[in-house]
Amino acid sequence: MFARSFRCFLVLTAALAAGAVSAENTPSDEEAPLPKHERVQITTDLLQQYPNLAASPGIKSAYAPVERDGRIGIMVYFHPHAESHGIKAAYRASCAWETSDQTWSCYRMVTRRYLTLDSQDYEVRVIGDIAADVALALIEGSRRDLVELIPDDRPDTAIMIQPHAGHYAVAWGKNNGRATVSMLVQLADGGDPSNPDDWHSTIR
Numbered sequence: 001m002f003a004r005s006f007r008c009f010l011v012l013t014a015a016l017a018a019g020a021v022s023a024e025n026t027p028s029d030e031e032a033p034l035p036k037h038e039r040v041q042i043t044t045d046l047l048q049q050y051p052n053l054a055a056s057p058g059i060k061s062a063y064a065p066v067e068r069d070g071r072i073g074i075m076v077y078f079h080p081h082a083e084s085h086g087i088k089a090a091y092r093a094s095c096a097w098e099t100s101d102q103t104w105s106c107y108r109m110v111t112r113r114y115l116t117l118d119s120q121d122y123e124v125r126v127i128g129d130i131a132a133d134v135a136l137a138l139i140e141g142s143r144r145d146l147v148e149l150i151p152d153d154r155p156d157t158a159i160m161i162q163p164h165a166g167h168y169a170v171a172w173g174k175n176n177g178r179a180t181v182s183m184l185v186q187l188a189d190g191g192d193p194s195n196p197d198d199w200h201s202t203i204r
């Protein structure tokens with residue numbers, strides 16, 4: 001029974017890791033394509049910590065390699081593993097290359113959701129545990145201030161929402177997913193997070 005389960009686990013891992021690696025919201029020269037055996041290793045390690053990752057078709061993209069303290073780090077994005085009320089959820093992992101044993105070590109995992117708006121084609125990337133009504137209020141509140149701060153030739157597409165320094169950052173850009181303006185959005189004292197009028201923004 002153990003041998004059969006182990007074989008099934010390996011088959012599942014290989015299927016998950018075989019997803020095509022392509023840039024998302026990133027220039028092609030910033031891609032970090034991973035060999036198949038490295039995708040398998042990353043997916044195997046993460047499956048042990050996050051079993052619901054098994055519902056994902058696999059790695060979607062890996063890019064933005066950086067070197068810090070002598071270590072190479074990358075961001076790894078998985079295809080969505082869940083969907084609720086039309087909002088898809090996927091994992092984003094931060095991984096570092098361990099030169100001592102020639103493997104990737106993934107030390108941080110966050111949830112990344114895709115919010116669909118009637119006003120734009122691009123799905124807004126929502127990082128972390130942000131309720132849908134709050135995300136919508138952040139978008140509308142920052143849009144209002146963006147119009148005031150940049151009267152002409154301003155970006156018209158909400159790209160990403162994520163926590164930042166105790167508040168939130170909302171990135172705006174074009175429909176191709178490239179962010180050009182980042183807004184720091186703060187809730188008024190005693191404000192309602194689901195009310196756009198209670199959020200106030202400045203350009204970062």
